[in-house]
Amino acid sequence: MKGRRLLVGLCCPVICTFVAASSFAQTDFDKANKEYAQGHFKEAIADYGTLVRSGQWSANLFYDLGNAYFRAGDFGRAILNYERSLALERHHPEAAANLQIARDEARALEMQQSWPERYLQFASVHQYSIVAAVAFWVGAFCTVALIFARRRSARLIALSILSFSVYALAIFATYEIDHGNKGRALAIITDDNVQARLATADTANSILALPPGSEIKMLNTRGDWVYAELPNNLRGWIPAKSTGLVRLSK
Amino acid sequence: MHSSRIGLVLIALIAGLGANTAFTASPSVTAVLGNSEAVVGQTVQMEIKVTGANNADLPAEISVDGLEIHETGTSRQFEMHNLTTNSSTVYIYTILPLKPGTFTIPPQMIRVGSSSLRTPALKLNVSDSPNRSTRSNQTAQPASPNQLVFAELIVPKKSAFVGEIVPAEIRLGFDPRAHPKLIDGPEVSGQGFTAQKLQQGGENLETINGRTYDVVTFKTAIAAARSGKFDLGPVKAKAQVLTPRGPGTRRSRSPFDLFNLDDPFSDPFFSDPFGQLGERREVEINSDPVAFEVKPLPPNAPASFSGAIGNFTMTTEAKPKSVLVGDPITVTSTISGRGNFDRVNAPALEDDHGWHKYPPSSKFKQDDEVGISGTKTFEMVLSPNEKKQSIPLLAFSYFDPVKERYMTLHSDPIAITVQGGAAPGPSIAAQPSSPTPATMSAVPAKPQDILYQLTERGRMQSFMPLYARPIFWTSQLIPLLILLGFAGWKMRQARIGNREARRIAALQHEAAELMRKLRRNDVSPREYYAEASRVVRVKAALARNTDPNAIDAETAADTFGLNGDSRERLKRLFEQSDELQYSGTHNGSERISPETRHDVLELLDDLRV
Numbered sequence: 001m002k003g004r005r006l007l008v009g010l011c012c013p014v015i016c017t018f019v020a021a022s023s024f025a026q027t028d029f030d031k032a033n034k035e036y037a038q039g040h041f042k043e044a045i046a047d048y049g050t051l052v053r054s055g056q057w058s059a060n061l062f063y064d065l066g067n068a069y070f071r072a073g074d075f076g077r078a079i080l081n082y083e084r085s086l087a088l089e090r091h092h093p094e095a096a097a098n099l100q101i102a103r104d105e106a107r108a109l110e111m112q113q114s115w116p117e118r119y120l121q122f123a124s125v126h127q128y129s130i131v132a133a134v135a136f137w138v139g140a141f142c143t144v145a146l147i148f149a150r151r152r153s154a155r156l157i158a159l160s161i162l163s164f165s166v167y168a169l170a171i172f173a174t175y176e177i178d179h180g181n182k183g184r185a186l187a188i189i190t191d192d193n194v195q196a197r198l199a200t201a202d203t204a205n206s207i208l209a210l211p212p213g214s215e216i217k218m219l220n221t222r223g224d225w226v227y228a229e230l231p232n233n234l235r236g237w238i239p240a241k242s243t244g245l246v247r248l249s250k
Numbered sequence: 251m252h253s254s255r256i257g258l259v260l261i262a263l264i265a266g267l268g269a270n271t272a273f274t275a276s277p278s279v280t281a282v283l284g285n286s287e288a289v290v291g292q293t294v295q296m297e298i299k300v301t302g303a304n305n306a307d308l309p310a311e312i313s314v315d316g317l318e319i320h321e322t323g324t325s326r327q328f329e330m331h332n333l334t335t336n337s338s339t340v341y342i343y344t345i346l347p348l349k350p351g352t353f354t355i356p357p358q359m360i361r362v363g364s365s366s367l368r369t370p371a372l373k374l375n376v377s378d379s380p381n382r383s384t385r386s387n388q389t390a391q392p393a394s395p396n397q398l399v400f401a402e403l404i405v406p407k408k409s410a411f412v413g414e415i416v417p418a419e420i421r422l423g424f425d426p427r428a429h430p431k432l433i434d435g436p437e438v439s440g441q442g443f444t445a446q447k448l449q450q451g452g453e454n455l456e457t458i459n460g461r462t463y464d465v466v467t468f469k470t471a472i473a474a475a476r477s478g479k480f481d482l483g484p485v486k487a488k489a490q491v492l493t494p495r496g497p498g499t500r501r502s503r504s505p506f507d508l509f510n511l512d513d514p515f516s517d518p519f520f521s522d523p524f525g526q527l528g529e530r531r532e533v534e535i536n537s538d539p540v541a542f543e544v545k546p547l548p549p550n551a552p553a554s555f556s557g558a559i560g561n562f563t564m565t566t567e568a569k570p571k572s573v574l575v576g577d578p579i580t581v582t583s584t585i586s587g588r589g590n591f592d593r594v595n596a597p598a599l600e601d602d603h604g605w606h607k608y609p610p611s612s613k614f615k616q617d618d619e620v621g622i623s624g625t626k627t628f629e630m631v632l633s634p635n636e637k638k639q640s641i642p643l644l645a646f647s648y649f650d651p652v653k654e655r656y657m658t659l660h661s662d663p664i665a666i667t668v669q670g671g672a673a674p675g676p677s678i679a680a681q682p683s684s685p686t687p688a689t690m691s692a693v694p695a696k697p698q699d700i701l702y703q704l705t706e707r708g709r710m711q712s713f714m715p716l717y718a719r720p721i722f723w724t725s726q727l728i729p730l731l732i733l734l735g736f737a738g739w740k741m742r743q744a745r746i747g748n749r750e751a752r753r754i755a756a757l758q759h760e761a762a763e764l765m766r767k768l769r770r771n772d773v774s775p776r777e778y779y780a781e782a783s784r785v786v787r788v789k790a791a792l793a794r795n796t797d798p799n800a801i802d803a804e805t806a807a808d809t810f811g812l813n814g815d816s817r818e819r820l821k822r823l824f825e826q827s828d829e830l831q832y833s834g835t836h837n838g839s840e841r842i843s844p845e846t847r848h849d850v851l852e853l854l855d856d857l858r859v
Contacts, residue, residue, distance in 0.1 A: 029707045036703055060708040070700050088711040098700040107575060107635060129716040137729040144733060148740035150747075178715055209606040211635060247713040 033064065041072040055250050059089035066098060075106035076190040076212030080244045083188060087246050090124050108189075108213030109231035117180035120173040128177070132170035139163030181217050186246045187228065189214040189238070196236030200225040207236040216243065277303040277362045281355075281369035282618040283345075285406040285417065286588065290378050294345045296355070298369055300362065301338040307361040308341050317353055317374070318346040325452055340452075347376040370617075373561075375652065398425045398491050400463070401436060401537035403483045405472070409543040414559045414651050415471045415590040415622050420448065420485050422535060423456070423463035428491035433532070435487030436468060440539070442480045446471045449619035471620040473590060474544035481539035493531050547649055552658050554598040558648035560589015560622075564597065566661035568632075568641045574669050578608075578631045583644055583661065588623040591616075596628040597644035597661065605642060606633040634668045641666055754792060761788040768851060775842050779827035782850050786820065786857060793859040810857045819853050 032047030048065035066081030082099035085092050103110070113121075123131070142160035146152060178184055189210045197204040200222060208230050210216070216228040216238065225237045277300065284295035296319070300306040312319040322344045328337050347353075355372040404419040420438070424430035438445045451467035472482065547559075568581045583597050596610040608631040616624035632641065644661040716722050764785045768778065784798070790806040791798035801809075803824040807817040 026707055030705075033703055033705055056710055057712065058708040058710055060704040060706060064703050067700055067703055084713075087713060089708075094701045094704065101700050126716040129722065132717075133722070133726065133729075137733065140729075140733055141736060144737045144740065148737070148744055174715075174717065184715070209635065249713065 029061065029064075032068075036064065036068055036071070039071075041068050044068040045072065052248075057084075057088065057248070059085045059092050059095065061085075062088065063092060063095045063098070066095065066102070070098065070102055074190075074212075075102050075108070076188060076192070077244070078102045079106065079108055079213035080188040080190055080246065083186070083246045084248070103213060106213040107211045109210065109215065111181040111186070111215040111217060111229070111231050112233065113181050114176075116172075116176045117182070120176055123173070125174050125177050128170045128174040132167050132174065135163045135166035135170060139167060181229070182215075183217075184247050185218045187216050187218045187226070187243045188246060189216065189242060190244045191239075191242040194238060194242045196228070196230050196234075196238050198236065200237045204237070207234050208232055210238070218243070218245065277301065277306075277365065277367060279306075279360055279362075279367040279369055280617045281358070281372055282623060283355075283372050283374060284419075286373060287375045287377070287406060288345075288347050290347050290350055290376060292347065294347070294374065296343040296345055296372070298341045298343070298358070298360070299338055300341070300360065300367070301336060303339075303362040304337065305362070306339060306341075306367075309358060312343065312355065312358065314353055314355055316347065316349045316351060316376070317355070318348060319343050319355070323454075345374065347374070350376050350378040352376075398428045398493070399423065399430060399489055399533060399535045401485045401487060401535040403438065403485045403537045403540050405482060405540045405542065408541065409545060410474060411545050411547055411559060411649065411651050412474055412477050413547070413557055413590055413593060414649075415473050417620060417622055418445070418470050418472050418482070419451070420468040420470065420537070421465050422468070422487060422489075423458070423465045424489065424491070426455070426462065426464045428493065430464070431490040432466070433488050433490055436485045436535070437487070438470065438472070438483055438485055440480065440482050442476050442478065442544070443472050443474045443482065443542075446620050451619065469619050471622050474542070477544045477546040479541065479543045482542045483537055483539040485535075485537040487535040488532060489535060490530055490532050493529050548655070550656075551649075552645075552647040552656055554645045554658065555647035555649070555656060556595035557593035558589060558591075558595070558646075559593070559651055560587055560648060561650055561652065562587035562589060562594070562646070562648050562659065564644075564646050564659040564661065566597075566641075566644055566664065568664045568666065571665070572667040572669075573634065575634055575636060578633050579641065579666065581630045581632055581641060581644070581664075583628045583630070583646070584625055585628070585646060586625040589648065591621060591624055591626050594626050594646075594648075596630060597646040597659075599632075600643040600645050600660075602642060604634060604636045604638060606635055607631070608633075634666075636668075638666060638668045640664055750795075754795075757788050757792050757798065761785055761792070764788070765851075765854065768847070768854070776830040778842050778847070778850075779823065779830050782854060783824050783827035785854050786823065789854075789857050806857075810859060816853065816856065819849070823850065823853065 028047055028051055032044045032051070035041075035044035035047060045065065045068045048061060048068060051061055052065065062081045062085035066078045066085065069075075069078035069081060079099060079102045082095045082102060085095035086099065089095075102108075120128075139160050142156050142163060146156050146160065149156070189212055192212050194210045194212070194214075195206040196208045196210055196216075197206055199205075210230070214231060216226075216230060218226055218228050219235065220227040221240060222237075224240050226240045226243055227235065228238055228243070229235050279298065279300050281296065281298045284297070288294045298308060300308075308321065310321045320343060321341060323342045325340045325342070326337065327340065345355075353374045353376060355374065357371050358369045360367045360369065400423045402421045402423075404421065405416060406418075407416050410416045418438070420436050422432070422436060436448065448468040448470045451469045453464065453466045456463050456465045562585050564583060564585050566581065566583045568579050570579065573579055585594055585597075591614055596612065599605065599607060610628045610630035612626060612628050614621070614624055614626045616622075618624070641661075641664040643663065645658055647656055647658040649655070650657050712719070764781045767773065767781055768785070773781070786803075786806050787798040787801040790796075790801040790809040793809050794801075794805075803821045807820050812820060
């Protein structure tokens, strides 16, 4: 009886805090939407930004923030937030449509994907992770069954080989997508008149002019400069303040 | 035979040379002034060089008010590059300025075969006082009439700006009777300036103070590196000349040296070179230095000034004129004139917003020997990032040493058509106004509008990939535990299977041992029947996988599917065994008959499932 009371006493504050946070977040989201509807895009951006900074991320939040940036004429950040929305939810039709419009407006450059990355993209990293886990355990069960069976079953052997093959393929696909040109290192140019340069100096020779919203793949960071792979397959240094990483980390 | 081969080779070479000469490039013409500044009464040389044609029709006189221009000679030049021969004819005109002013020698039409060529217009500044433009050492002559050789440095200007290119001429005179041979130089010594590589201009005989000299002319250009006053030169050279013998071996004076000029060539050696050998001596030739003043460039140079000093003109063209956004457009800028072309850089874009520019390439074609006048062509590739109506204006700045001020040339606007992108400027959020039908085609296509705002915040998500989340690895504990349970169950099954196998093996062993015993003839009937019934039980137990003690005669008969006779025999065997076991009869030394044993063994052997 005493233990049950203690459990209830511990759980109640946690549940209440979670519910309160959710309701506050929804309130802030509604407020930002209201600002947007009234044409106060800068205020809407600030409100959405507060939610983003609090780590309460959702595909719709980034999509709405992208719309606010688009209306404010900041195509670079609009594209960045549409990309974030699609990174959270691959099949977000509104974000995909608006991303295309924003790219057309900004004449943003896109990274070219390698052929494995292109062909393996029919599933997400999450899905490949699940497939890898399931295939691994099926293979493991088959192996255990084979070890203790009095007679080796051909079906069991074939199933275990198939399972481990699927597991290896899923691991490869996960690596390719996660480390590919549109993987975790994908970043977006957020400012206008950004030049990729040969060295970490504003006076260094320019390699490529990057319109806002252009995609780059971050390779290294040195001080205020980012070394990145560019859409034309060259590499160059870009001011870090002019770039935004698509996949945020808490 | 050998000589005939050589002859054939020579003929082939000459034929090839002739063919190469015949296939030279199309005729071209250049015209250069020896000096663009002169003083009244001071002659200036003008050279019209016709390349690639043997016969050209040039005017003997050119009429310009204030100038007297006469053709004074021609010279032919042959150049051979990679077995390709180029011939050119230089027509030399002498210009005598009659009055001060700036004169333009108009382009001259030159007929070459069936085609006509045009010389460029040339500008000549003539001043009336020698302090602005004097030809240094114009009257320079051998210091002494006894000299066999002399050198002079001719610099048309005595003052210039830092970096300004000033043409200079070096004249080396040799007495032809000394059979001179130039072995070193000439070179212009001095500090604070750079001189271009000397180009031999020509060679002619001149009579100076009544004596004939073979005068070799070298042309160069000088650029001062710093401001201040310094001396140019002296020009230094070394030559070998044939001189008369020394005073000890001096012969009697020539009877032709009537005026006792102490002419070394009055030595009879020169009149009879085979009479007695002369001395070949190395002599140094030095000219007088020329005082030169260098002025610094005025401050406040334009942003596009890169150090070009002279007088230039610029033309610009662009190709193609209709492109898509991102397509390259080649902008060609041609800068022509006279000056330091090594400091002439590509014109700068006045407004490069919305353009991506690539580094320009350059090509220089000089019109004279030293590269003071010519044409420098720059090709710059521009790529519009957005819709544009014209190429951005190009600016080229230089310093004009005559006007003594900076000049900036601007390109003419070049209209282009860029398609494929929205025109810059209109706000995205701005409400589109309805254009009139007349202006509809001129208005750029209205950009697509974005989709609506979503009011549902949706579920919270993370960018972290699934495999990097703790929950993913925690959830793997479930299949891991199931796998461990599965493996444990399998192990237990195996262990149980092993115990059963051991039991069966023991029963089989027991049955075999009993059968062996029954075949021996040394047991009592009681023991024999007990063991025989035990064999039946064990065999039945093995077949039914049960305990042997639980088997009776009926169960055993059923197990082995015995018919009526065999079943009866089996029952009797069990009854006999029980009887002997519990009744106590048949004890003692009684033995079982062989027939009975045979019957029992036959029954037991027939017990098979």
